[in-house]
Amino acid sequence: MLDKTGFPLxxxxxxxxxxxxRKVNKSYGALTVLDDLDLDVAAGEMVxxxxxxxxxxxxxxxxxxxxxxxxxxxxxxxxKPLTHMPRGGQLVSANERHLRSRRADIGMCFQHFNxxxxxxxxxxxxxxxVQVLGLPKAEARDRSEELLxxxxxxxxxxxxxxxxxxxxxxxxxxxxxxxxxxxxMLFDEVTSALDPExxxxxxxxxxxxVSEHNLTMLMVTHQMGFARDISDRVCFFYGGRIEExxxxxxxxxxxxxxxxxxxLSAVREAV
Amino acid sequence: MGxxxxxxxxxxxxxxxxxxxxxxxxxxxxxxIAISLCMGLMKLSQNALxxxxxxxxxxxxxxxxLVVQLYWIFFVLPLFGLTIEKFTxxxxxxxxxxxxxxxxxxxxxxxSVPKGQWEAxxxxxxxxxxxxxxxxxxxxxxxxxxxxxxxxxxxxxGTALVSLISVADLMFxxxxxxxxxxxxxxxxxxxxxxxxxxxxxxxxxFMRWLERHMARKLGRA
Numbered sequence: 422m423l424d425k426t427g428f429p430l431x432x433x434x435x436x437x438x439x440x441x442x443r444k445v446n447k448s449y450g451a452l453t454v455l456d457d458l459d460l461d462v463a464a465g466e467m468v469x470x471x472x473x474x475x476x477x478x479x480x481x482x483x484x485x486x487x488x489x490x491x492x493x494x495x496x497x498x499x500x501k502p503l504t505h506m507p508r509g510g511q512l513v514s515a516n517e518r519h520l521r522s523r524r525a526d527i528g529m530c531f532q533h534f535n536x537x538x539x540x541x542x543x544x545x546x547x548x549x550x551v552q553v554l555g556l557p558k559a560e561a562r563d564r565s566e567e568l569l570x571x572x573x574x575x576x577x578x579x580x581x582x583x584x585x586x587x588x589x590x591x592x593x594x595x596x597x598x599x600x601x602x603x604x605x606m607l608f609d610e611v612t613s614a615l616d617p618e619x620x621x622x623x624x625x626x627x628x629x630x631v632s633e634h635n636l637t638m639l640m641v642t643h644q645m646g647f648a649r650d651i652s653d654r655v656c657f658f659y660g661g662r663i664e665e666x667x668x669x670x671x672x673x674x675x676x677x678x679x680x681x682x683x684x685l686s687a688v689r690e691a692v
Numbered sequence: 693m694g695x696x697x698x699x700x701x702x703x704x705x706x707x708x709x710x711x712x713x714x715x716x717x718x719x720x721x722x723x724x725i726a727i728s729l730c731m732g733l734m735k736l737s738q739n740a741l742x743x744x745x746x747x748x749x750x751x752x753x754x755x756x757x758l759v760v761q762l763y764w765i766f767f768v769l770p771l772f773g774l775t776i777e778k779f780t781x782x783x784x785x786x787x788x789x790x791x792x793x794x795x796x797x798x799x800x801x802x803x804s805v806p807k808g809q810w811e812a813x814x815x816x817x818x819x820x821x822x823x824x825x826x827x828x829x830x831x832x833x834x835x836x837x838x839x840x841x842x843x844x845x846x847x848x849x850g851t852a853l854v855s856l857i858s859v860a861d862l863m864f865x866x867x868x869x870x871x872x873x874x875x876x877x878x879x880x881x882x883x884x885x886x887x888x889x890x891x892x893x894x895x896x897x898f899m900r901w902l903e904r905h906m907a908r909k910l911g912r913a
Contacts, residue, residue: 488811517820524817535812539830539910549816552826581910594812601816 424511431507432500439464439499439637440485440605446493447480447661454480456661457494464604467631467638469648469669472658473684478641481658482607485639486529487520498526499604525553528603532610534590536582542569542593543578546600554601561600568596572626588619592626599630606630608640612647620644627651645688649673657681698878702869709865710886716779716851716861717890720787724847727791732798733824746795753792759853761785766857782854782861790847797839801832834906841899845891852887862886 424430428443438461447455455477462468470478483489485496487503495512496503505512506519515523536545546565550556556564569575572592582590591611598606608627612620624647630636631651642648648655649669656666657680665678676682699706727749734746753761762785766778776784805828813823855864866883870876 486811486815488814521817521819524814527815529815531808531812531815533808535806535808537809537812537827539834548826549818552822553817553819583910597816 424507426512428495428502428505428512430502430510430512432497436463437500438462438497439466440639441497442481442494443497444494445484445491445496447477447484447489447491454661455484455491458662460656460663462605462637462639464637465635467640467651467653469652469655470639470641470658471643471645471648471655471684472664476658477661478658479609482529482609482639482641485605486527486607487524490514498523525601526604527607528598528601528605529607529609530591530594530598530611532613534582534587534594534614536590536594536597538582541579541581542574542585542596545582545593546597549597549601565596565600568599569593571599571629572596573622586619587615588622591615591623595623595626595630603636605637605639608638608642610641610643612642612644643688645673645685657684659684693875693878695878695881698875699882702879702882705865705869706862706882706886709860709862710890712779712860712864713848713851713862714890716783716786716854716859717848719783720790720847720851721844723784723787724790724794724843727788728794728798731791731795732802735795735799736802750792750795753789758785758789758850759856761789762853762857778854778857778859781857782851782859786847786850786854790843790850793843793846794840797836797843798832801836802828804835805831831910834903834910837899837903837906841896841903844895844899848891848895849887 432438432441440460440462442458442460445455445458446453458477458481460481470481472478480489484491485498485503491504495505501523502512502515503520503523504515506515507513536542537548540548543562543565546568547558547561550561550564551558554561566575566578569578572595574589574592574596577585577589577593582593585593595611611627612623615623624644627638627640628651631638640648640652652669654666655669655672657664657672657676657678659680665672665676665681672681673685676685693701731746731749734742735750737743737746762781765776765785766781769776802824809827809831810823813827818826851861852863855861855867858864862883866879869879873879
């Protein structure tokens with residue numbers, strides 16, 4: 422069923438995308454950041470977003486995390502509207518309650534980790550499960566320790582973030598996001614603030630997630646090699662739209678659009 | 693009369709006065725902290741009415757004299773049918789006054805917490821109240837503590853004004869002794885020393901300890 426502006430109240434069917442942007446617009450005043458963006462991400466798919474700065478890459482993730490409101494269009498997660506809610510057969514802007522119920526499907530890791538400095542690594546991971554999901558402490562602890570084990574941080578579980586390196590903090594941040602059992606994980610330039618020698622420890626964790634877990638992932642990155650290795654699809658953003666997208670071998674090996682070619686050759690020269 | 697002989701004779705009254713001063717200080721601190729928190733949060737509220745109420749409160753209590761506020765609470769409110777006993781009126785006035793200053797500290801402390809902390813708390817789907825209580829306030833508290841130390845010393849010294857409505861605090865006792873003995877140098881000298889000792893060896897070390905304790909909780913120590 423469509424509402425009167427032409428957006429479906431719900432997306433159903435076998436190949437319902439896990440994430441769906443439909444004609445999404447975002448602007449700050451006169452500056453248009455996203456321009457009628459359409460983007461579907463299938464369940465279990467790993468999509469990398471690359472592009473020059475100011476092309477709207479990070480904004481895509483921030484809107485999906487509901488850190489920012491959109492100005493037009495609708496975002497669906499798992500078939501149900503995220504930014505809107507149905508009311509009287511129409512989609513209206515979501516209120517805080519609706520956002521909270523839908524946000525549970527999404528987890529996010531940030532460029533600057535944003536661990537809670539007044540909590541240990543373990544407490545950082547337990548905070549959401551205990552406070553938000555209402556799990557008993559013992560269960561939240563088990564779950565968190567399991568995830569810290571997964572990211573290789575179990576030995577440092579009682580350390581505060583200030584005692585951890587950037588790579589270690591980012592791995593804890595990944596465990597913290599996973600502890601909420603999201604269906605979609607967002608990685609926003611998670612290696613950009615790291616020293617070169619610790620980037621590998623974070624990318625390895627993400628690699629492991631891709632190969633062993635059936636998570637849907639969106640990743641904004643400047644690491645072309647990494648994006649090429651692990652993505653199912655790469656989207657090149659330019660001027661708030663997807664200029665070109667495709668499997669990594671195609672997009673990196675044989676880009677069709679001139680802007681993509683320019684961007685990729687500029688990146689190669691920089692390395 | 694020498695200072696030593698003076699102390700021998702008058703220490704009991706100075707001591708009870710000091711006890712009352714300390715009680716006024718502690719009660720005013722509790723009121724002040726509670727008001728600071730409320731007004732500081734209200735000033736950051738999205739609701740214009742809440743913000744307006746907080747701004748009005750802060751303007752009134754920060755913009756007018758503490759002595760006048762004290763007199764209002766003790767002498768004027770009874771004219772409107774609200775009589776408050778002098779001991780209560782004393783710490784209430786001082787606490788409400790200090791709360792106006794503290795509100796700005798709370799507000800500043802909250803604003804000093806990096807935006808990324810709000811976003812991370814939202815990303816694990818915490819409610820606005822949970823974000824504030826569990827993530828933002830504990831961090832804001834740490835950056836607020838040093839200026840709070842100053843404010844607490846101001847508060848201690850401010851309690852001397854309650855003697856003006858005859859609360860039998862240290863200053864009140866000192867003035868009584870002075871009126872009956874004219875040993876001004878001895879009695880006000882003793883009061884000076886006692887206020888200094890309370891500020892320097894009680895309030896300041898406690899605030900320092902609190903700062904260290906909170907820094908440890910942040911894993912910074």
